[in-house]
Amino acid sequence: TWSFSLDPSACQRSLALARAETATPFMLFLAAYLLLLYQESGQVDLVVGTPVAGRDHAELEGVIGPLVNHLVFRANLTETPTFRALLRRVRDAALDLYEQKGATYESLRERYEPTEDPSRAPLFQARFLVHNTPPPTGDGGLRRGNSIDARRTVALFDLSLGLEYKHTWCGSFEYSTDLF
Numbered sequence: 061t062w063s064f065s066l067d068p069s070a071c072q073r074s075l076a077l078a079r080a081e082t083a084t085p086f087m088l089f090l091a092a093y094l095l096l097l098y099q100e101s102g103q104v105d106l107v108v109g110t111p112v113a114g115r116d117h118a119e120l121e122g123v124i125g126p127l128v129n130h131l132v133f134r135a136n137l138t139e140t141p142t143f144r145a146l147l148r149r150v151r152d153a154a155l156d157l158y159e160q161k162g163a164t165y166e167s168l169r170e171r172y173e174p175t176e177d178p179s180r181a182p183l184f185q186a187r188f189l190v191h192n193t194p195p196p197t198g199d200g201g202l203r204r205g206n207s208i209d210a211r212r213t214v215a216l217f218d219l220s221l222g223l224e225y226k227h228t229w230c231g232s233f234e235y236s237t238d239l240f
Contacts, residue, residue: 063232064231065230084154087151108187108188110188133153133154133157186217190224219233
């Protein structure tokens, strides 16, 4: 894992661009991640997974445990668009994907032609997530104790970028050391 924080003034300018294009911070940073993947890999057909909460119905709010599904975002940068144009594509595609977030695994396999290599995740190898859950306030009835270092020693995906806002935007890349 490699952690970093983004320059606050550069973030403010970038977020102003996102607002001008009616895009969310998630869409802005996903577009930047796709551009980074394109520049570093030279691949023009990129597939990135992003987790979404599976609690769309009020009756699921009290269920304990994760109800996470991944949306599969595909971008083709053959024409090498400007960043504004890429941001618009990402915005439109993300809005379409949110409508399909209940898609079955089988329908995704048909659409994205997954890899059959058992050493790779079948639908995507790069993941992107923005943590938008505020930290808990209070202890929720739990006792305070020593913190536990819960960092993984194995990457879940070949490459994963996670971002969250803590007075400025911070993030980390988690990656497979067999590949990078």
